[in-house]
């Protein structure tokens with residue numbers, strides 16, 4: 334199984350430098366002062382490097398929502414009961430969740446993956462990749478075995494590969510899992526050596542008292558499991574989650590296929606940290622859509638070395654921020670394709686001094 338992962342990682346190549354240079358030249362030839370489209374210009378250059386062309390376009394767009402349950406919920410770390418995970422899974426499948434609305438508006442389809450929901454779920458549209466029924470309580474022992482974490486990562490790789498095979502040109506990470514901000518914070522602490530107090534946030538909206546308890550739970554999980562910071566699979570197995578591991582795999586699969594992968598919020602960021610640890614070059618294929626309202630996400634993005642496009646205080650997850658970002662991605666693609674150049678429009682360039 335490890336060799337399957339090594340094979341995927343081996344296929345991840347750096348971004349296309351020539352396309353990056355061509356995109357920069359094109360941006361400077363367009364009828365605007367150089368750099369005046371701000372971070373949209375950086376986005377255009379990044380997309381060119383990923384896709385290998387300076388005028389990319391993304392037809393089929395897919396939001397992959399990975400859903401799983403978390404044993405750590407028994408510690409009382411969320412504002413909501415665990416059964417919300419499976420209930421929301423039904424909502425995604427019937428098209429009524431926020432991400433369904435935003436994906437429709439952004440021209441994307443939503444694919445729900447059961448990678449570890451506790452309850453039973455059956456639907457013709459569901460992608461069933463259940464590794465196990467939720468994790469164990471990481472405050473008492475490892476969340477899952479190393480083999481299960483690896484299976485979840487490879488399931489994510491496979492979902493990316495299948496999506497690309499059926500025509501997807503851009504992937505968006507989404508997730509659903511009551512308790513998963515606890516696991517994501519623990520992954521951030523373990524991989525980056527950050528204190529729990531800095532990494533842990535309010536998730537679905539816990540009060541001060543529960544927040545203090547959640548910090549203590551993460552501290553305990555780290556203390557009893559001693560995840561190896563240099564071994565991302567160990568970290569995912571001991572203090573991660575099935576959807577976090579699955580999304581790490583999805584990101585690696587996207588990078589191997591040279592498909593851009595738009596990251597959503599805090600949980601997607603934890604998956605991205607793990608993907609980056611497994612395959613540093615995968616970072617070039619990631620686009621950070623937004624800074625989540627979840628404490629720790631800003632620091633997470635700094636550690637990833639990514640600058641987010643939006644800062645709207647979103648803290649919903651599901652892939653909502655990523656889906657919103659599709660509008661900006663479409664905008665830069667159109668800029669690159671449709672804007673006139675100084676030459677074609679007969680506009681004078683900057684005066685040389």
Ligand SMILES: O=C(O)c1ccc[n+]([C@@H]2O[C@H](COP(=O)([O-])O)[C@@H](O)[C@H]2O)c1
Nearest residue numbers: 411510512513514536537598599625650
């Ligand atoms: O994406 C984010 O940044 C984000 C921040 C806070 C909460 N969430 C969502 O809320 C759920 C986890 O919250 P909690 O409090 O149960 O850990 C999970 O389903 C996530 O999708 C997501």
Ligand SMILES: Cc1cc2nc[nH]c2cc1C
Nearest residue numbers: 413417509537649650651
């Ligand atoms: C209702 C609800 C919807 C969500 N979507 C993602 N996480 C969620 C958490 C809750 C509680």
